[in-house]
Amino acid sequence: MLIRKGGEIHSSEITPRDAFLKNTETRRSFLKGAAAVGVAALSGRAWADNKLKTVDSKYMVSETQTTMQKATTFNNFYEFGGDKSDPSHNAHTLQTRPWTIQLTGMVKKQQTVGIDDLMAYRPLESRVYRHRCVEAWSMVIPWDGYSLSELINFAEPLPSAKYVQFISNLNRKQMPEILGGFDWPYSEGLRMDEAMNPLTLLCFGCYGEALPNQNGAPVRVITPWKYGFKGAKSIVQIKFTDKQPRTLWNDSAPNEYGFYANVNPQVDHPRWSQARERRIDTGVFPHMVPTQMFNGYSDQVASMYNGMDLRKNY
Ligand SMILES: Nc1nc2c(c(=O)[nH]1)N[C@H]1C(S)=C(S)[C@@H](COP(=O)(O)O)O[C@H]1N2
Ligand SMILES: [Mo]
Secondary structure, three states: OOOOOOOOOOHHHEOOHHHHOOOHHHHHHHHHHHHHHOOOOHHHHHHHHHOOOOOOHHHEOOOOOOOHHHHOOOOOOHHHOOOOOHHHHHHHHOOOOOOEEEEEEOEOOOEEEEHHHHHHOOOOEEEEEEEEOOOOEEEEEEEEEEEHHHHHHHHOEOOOOOEEEEEEOOOOOOOOOOOOOOOOOOEEEEEHHHHHOOOOEEEEEEOOEEOOHHHOOOOEEEOOOEOHHHOOOOEEEEEEEOOOOOOHHHHHOOOOOOOOOEOOOOOOEOOEOOOEEEEOOOOOOOOEEEOOHHHHOHHHHHHHHOOOOOOOOO
């Protein structure tokens, strides 16, 4: 069976593989891979078959890349503890197969898609993005995936849908170190135009490998012009709505974490400046760099905010 079942979901409710894999090239390699290596090795095979070598330069930051070692041991993933080193120690308990994503809310038809089909749906691109955390540190990371717009187009949202909500997995058995005091599951959201912006990445991997659990396996979102918390990890549901969705950080401290969360050196966090950031790369000494408006992606995103007061809409 190629379509992997999620816990409570019946296989009859999961979108048939053939309908999902409209791209015949992808489909052919997907089926070939499936026949040759079997389901267990499928994601690895689909991964290798799909790798694209060239990517538009607008998706490629040429600054020094953070080492994979750093990017996979210095994480925020509060379902697995509150310290930066906790997720790399604790997230191995997360089970990432079987895994499905539900497409819900204001869509033509509610659907559930299997992770391996989702991964094979479009060729994966390796894009190098700046990754700026609200806590004033940053990294440069090669993320692997394709534009979220591809999946949104597949989902066929209704014209009334104005926002997209991302809901992360919540499984307390697999998350014994989950932090208390938050309204789990993790939830984030984007306005529809932000979600459709080609920079917004549906991300399955980093450094040419499947995402490590601590980085949000098996699938997460990356919005490189926003603070890192906008990029929900280990997503199980994408919901289309006409109202601004709740987000975990906005619920917990609305004066500190706004819905927009665009990287902006002129708008400080109430407890610290956002003018500079500690770049976590290969150096031994703290490396401070000036923070750029929209994290350096103004050309690609600034027009979405024309006429908006970014101090109010932080
Ligand atoms: N489900 C979930 N997603 C999450 C978080 C989290 O705690 N849980 N932390 C966010 C924050 S604050 C940041 S900065 C990034 C960190 O991603 P990284 O660990 O891959 O650098 O993930 C975001 N996505
Ligand atoms: Mo963050």
